[in-house]
Amino acid sequence: MYKKANAGHIGSSLSCAEILVFLKFAWMRGDDTLVLSKGHAAAALYSVLAEAQVLTAADVASFYEEGTKLPALPPFNAFEEIPFATGSLGHGLSLSAGMALGAKLQGRDKRLFCVTSDGELDEGSVWEAALFIAHHQLTNVVWVIDRNGIQAIGKTEDVLALEPLDAKLRAFGFHVLTVDGHDLASLLAAREDCEAAWRARPAPVVIVANTVKGNGISYMQGTVDSHYLPLSDERYSEALAELEHAHAAALRDHGNAS
Amino acid sequence: MLALFEQRRDLVFITGDLGYMALERVAEAFGERFINAGVAEQNAVSLAAGLAREGCLPWVYSAAVFAVLRPFEQIRNDVCLHQLPVKLVGNGGGYAYGIMGATHHALEDVAALRALPHMRLYLPLVAADVAMVVRQMAADPSPNYLRLGLSATITGEVPGFAPWRKLKAGRGAVVVGAGPVLQGLYELDSPRLFGELEIWSVGTLPLDPIPAELAASIEEKGRVITIEEHYRAGGLGEALSCLLLTSGVRPRSLVCLHAAGYPSGRYGSQRWHLEESGLVGPALRAHLQELLRA
Numbered sequence: 001m002y003k004k005a006n007a008g009h010i011g012s013s014l015s016c017a018e019i020l021v022f023l024k025f026a027w028m029r030g031d032d033t034l035v036l037s038k039g040h041a042a043a044a045l046y047s048v049l050a051e052a053q054v055l056t057a058a059d060v061a062s063f064y065e066e067g068t069k070l071p072a073l074p075p076f077n078a079f080e081e082i083p084f085a086t087g088s089l090g091h092g093l094s095l096s097a098g099m100a101l102g103a104k105l106q107g108r109d110k111r112l113f114c115v116t117s118d119g120e121l122d123e124g125s126v127w128e129a130a131l132f133i134a135h136h137q138l139t140n141v142v143w144v145i146d147r148n149g150i151q152a153i154g155k156t157e158d159v160l161a162l163e164p165l166d167a168k169l170r171a172f173g174f175h176v177l178t179v180d181g182h183d184l185a186s187l188l189a190a191r192e193d194c195e196a197a198w199r200a201r202p203a204p205v206v207i208v209a210n211t212v213k214g215n216g217i218s219y220m221q222g223t224v225d226s227h228y229l230p231l232s233d234e235r236y237s238e239a240l241a242e243l244e245h246a247h248a249a250a251l252r253d254h255g256n257a258s
Numbered sequence: 259m260l261a262l263f264e265q266r267r268d269l270v271f272i273t274g275d276l277g278y279m280a281l282e283r284v285a286e287a288f289g290e291r292f293i294n295a296g297v298a299e300q301n302a303v304s305l306a307a308g309l310a311r312e313g314c315l316p317w318v319y320s321a322a323v324f325a326v327l328r329p330f331e332q333i334r335n336d337v338c339l340h341q342l343p344v345k346l347v348g349n350g351g352g353y354a355y356g357i358m359g360a361t362h363h364a365l366e367d368v369a370a371l372r373a374l375p376h377m378r379l380y381l382p383l384v385a386a387d388v389a390m391v392v393r394q395m396a397a398d399p400s401p402n403y404l405r406l407g408l409s410a411t412i413t414g415e416v417p418g419f420a421p422w423r424k425l426k427a428g429r430g431a432v433v434v435g436a437g438p439v440l441q442g443l444y445e446l447d448s449p450r451l452f453g454e455l456e457i458w459s460v461g462t463l464p465l466d467p468i469p470a471e472l473a474a475s476i477e478e479k480g481r482v483i484t485i486e487e488h489y490r491a492g493g494l495g496e497a498l499s500c501l502l503l504t505s506g507v508r509p510r511s512l513v514c515l516h517a518a519g520y521p522s523g524r525y526g527s528q529r530w531h532l533e534e535s536g537l538v539g540p541a542l543r544a545h546l547q548e549l550l551r552a
Contacts, residue, residue, distance in 0.1 A: 098308015128301035
């Protein structure tokens with residue numbers, strides 16, 4: 001999608017691809033709703049929604065095209081599965097809190113899964129939402145932070161340090177779970193830990209998913225450039241070859257394991 | 259609100275930690291549907307958008323300036339883009355917070371919200387308007403803003419709340435105003451001058467099409483004066499100017515009276531600021547007399 005679109009932001013999408021796959025296909029059910037607060041990773045969301053047959057191949061192929069329904073950041077009022085146009089950072093957690101509270105007030109069993117970035121935590125409104133979720137014990141919100149350590153033009157710790165992030169989140173009243181955001185087994189374990197945490201002491205949950213910006217493509221990994229630069233033909237072939245190699249290796253490992 | 263709550267159990271009332279000695283009964287009646295979201299207006303507005311998406315009818319109450327300008331992007335993105343029925347209630351439009359000073363006045367709230375798609379503003383005049391406005395807002399599927407202030411005391415009969423209301427007849431000039439600032443015209447202390455003024459009250463923005471009676475009256479008298487407790491930029495005067503031109507109604511003269519801000523760098527009550535802006539008192543009288551002589 002990014003190659004065809006000659007677009008940036010691929011790094012943001014690759015850092016949360018497994019998280020979105022995991023949430024959509026291994027955790028969410030029924031009326032559960034996903035809010036991708038880091039709207040810059042819209043392509044990852046569109047891919048997941050295409051896999052879930054919410055979007056068609058033609059929709060996805062139109063990404064970035066003139067007249068597309070799928071702009072670089074999520075659109076408003078276009079698809080039921082995209083509840084809000086996001087990407088102006090610091091809105092998604094409050095929106096999730098509102099939907100969670102609305103569902104609760106109306107006695108509906110519904111959970112909100114909100115994926116924010118880490119750079120987004122610079123926005124004060126995220127912490128307003130965190131205070132609110134903790135105060136109202138909105139345990140039907142699951143907040144996932146895509147902790148790739150890089151924001152628009154620098155490392156989060158160089159721009160506006162977030163660490164110690166776990167301690168901050170705990171101090172706000174959250175159960176904090178830390179996972180490898182690229183490892184499905186680690187994410188699945190977090191789901192179990194989350195439910196165990198709720199059983200032990202009901203409190204809102206935040207999952208800090210340690211990730212790598214541009215994950216899976218070695219020349220992009222951990223780089224600020226991956227937030228911006230489109231793919232040249234050569235870089236694109238290189239990336240595809242690496243992904244195909246990794247895919248083949250994963251299939252082989254899986255074959256050996258079973 | 260309480261009466262409405264009896265009929266509409268989807269209401270949720272959110273306050274930005276304001277309403278001491280005012281909202282206690284609402285809090286009691288609404289129970290878990292009354293939420294003090296704290297001094298966190300950005301969260302409050304996005305929260306309301308989320309609630310609205312789940313089928314609730316959220317009202318967000320704060321001081322006008324904090325309800326509109328602090329969370330402006332949340333209103334733009336989360337509420338207006340998505341066309342959700344979030345009801346913003348701003349208390350203290352204009353200089354209503356008086357001696358609290360400039361940070362607490364709302365002189366650009368109308369301009370800010372007029373720029374947003376789907377947003378409809380309600381500007382009540384007298385106390386009796388508020389109940390009707392609240393009912394209309396509850397029935398309106400659009401995002402709304404209710405600009406509250408100390409209600410005006412208007413002598414004579416005031417028709418029920420409407421987008422356009424003719425308050426009185428007069429032969430010299432047509433005055434169009436919004437909100438309680440119109441009271442200044444009723445305190446001119448010059449029966450002759452007052453008698454010259456045909457007064458209309460605007461209740462909602464964007465402006466509804468101009469009533470035929472008003473258009474004819476403007477054509478006949480030739481003079482239009484607008485009055486508002488708001489900066490000139492983006493306010494009622496500009497809205498009406500555009501409506502007149504695009505409707506083919508051509509007054510001979512149009513003068514916009516508006517809040518002047520803080521020209522002297524001094525502070526006082528709401529009335530003091532209105533006087534300094536020439537929206538009440540001797541300055542208003544002198545200005546109107548001059549306009550009518552012209």
